Amino acid sequence: MNKLPREFVKSCDTCARSKAPKHRPFGLLQPLPIPSRPWGTIEWISSRTSDKEKGVNVQVLLRCRPFNDEERKANAPQVISCYDQRREVTVIQNIASKQIDRLFTFDKVFGPQSLQKDLYDQAVVPIVNEVLEGFNCTIFAYGQTGTGKTYTMEGSGRKTKNGELPADAGVIPRAVQQIFDTLESQNAEYSVKVTYLELYNEELTDLLAPEEFSKLAMDDKSKKPLALMEDGKGGVLVRGLEEEMVTSASEIYHLLDRGSAKRQTAETFLNKQSSRSHSIFSITIHIKEATPEGEELMKCGKLNLVDLAGSENISRSGAKDGRAREAGEINKSLLTLGRVITALVEHLGHIPYRDSKLTRLLRDSLGGRTKTCIIATVSPSVHCLEETLSTLDYAHRAKNIKNKPEVNQ
Ligand code: ADP
Ligand code: MG
Secondary structure: OOEOOHHHHHOOHHHHOOOOOOOOOOOOOEEEEOOOOOOOEEEEEOOOOOHHHOOOEEEEEEEEOOOOHHHHHOOOOEOEEEEOOOOEEEEEEEEOOEEEEEEEEOOEEEOOOOOHHHHHHHHHHHHHHHHHOOOEEEEEEEEOOOOOHHHHHOEOOOOOOOOOOOOOEOHHHHHHHHHHHHHHHOOOEEEEEEEEEEEEOOEEEEOOOOHHHHHHHHHOOOOOOOEEEEOOOOOEEEEOEEOEEEOOHHHHHHHHHHHHHHHHHHHHHHOOOHHHOEEEEEEEEEEEEEOOOOOEEEEEEEEEEEEOOOHHHOOHHHHHHOOOOOHHHOOHHHHHHHHHHHHHHOOOOEOOHHHOHHHHHOHHHOOOOOEEEEEEEEOOEHHHHHHHHHHHHHHHHHHOOOOOOOOEO
């Protein structure tokens, strides 16, 4: 198996925006290499899908975690019942001493007993296959802090000594393994690149930037953070973002660890809570293939894995009627993601993608041709009931997104 040399990847017309006609026109955040920094600075471009290609494909899953020790000790009543086979969730609510059962249906439901492997095999394997076919896909974890977003996306543990993934490994390490297993079994040249971004208070941080530069950035208040900018053609660029080319799954695990450690350092430094920041881990794959006519074709697919900020940071009324809470409490990107979803569902003419960096970055996975999967996470306990209902409502709204060709900003 040959890895594609960097020069070849640079000739990819989606990434480099060259005029070569053989590339398939998929597009979300495609890399545009600009070798201005020695460690490989890049820009990203989100190429806009044409109206004809638009067809929303949103899969919404619900995952309920088991009771934690605290809830168990407190004998917290269980208010959620999951029916994995029927893809249904019921929530018991007591209103004015009357018991009301509310029923929600999703594409898939994973109850407290579900394993990381179950969720991955049933929901994520087909998505990664799409990426390997040259599509751009995004998986979001959405829910209240402490309900299992990071557990679902990252889990604990990477590869064990015998090369197997531990049972607790989440979506990201499993996706990495599937990608490399597939690439290595195919007779094709390929390259794999990753980026790892954090978005906090509308400020982007590169979690893969070399340590000395991140320290510099924190000490030097005048140093500008990564810049997100329009390219004038409907796309979005992230100027100054570190992009790492990798040749094996273990290299990616190493980068994940490096990025997560940096996230924690930055947290201490800036006194912020990771529950209020979004992280976006992206894997871009180029595969060189020969057509039956003997022509060379390069497939370019991208997988965005997004661990969203805790949903308790958005005001429920704000998400619905657009009124914001006090400045300090708002998580603009999460709020806007909710508004974008509502606007798509209600077929509003104006979709407010531009109102937050998250929706600008991921614009083409909401309302575009690309495939989107939202994993909504909840606790089974009565103590989280209010937030659970908010998560279920949000996820349920997302489920009803329909295609509307003329949808635009
Ligand atoms: P979040 O990222 O949503 O704040 P975490 O992923 O950190 O939440 O999960 C909180 C705790 O619950 C962690 O200790 C995690 O290991 C545990 N947990 C979450 N989901 C599950 C699950 N499905 N099975 C077992 N433990 C879980
Ligand atoms: Mg988390």
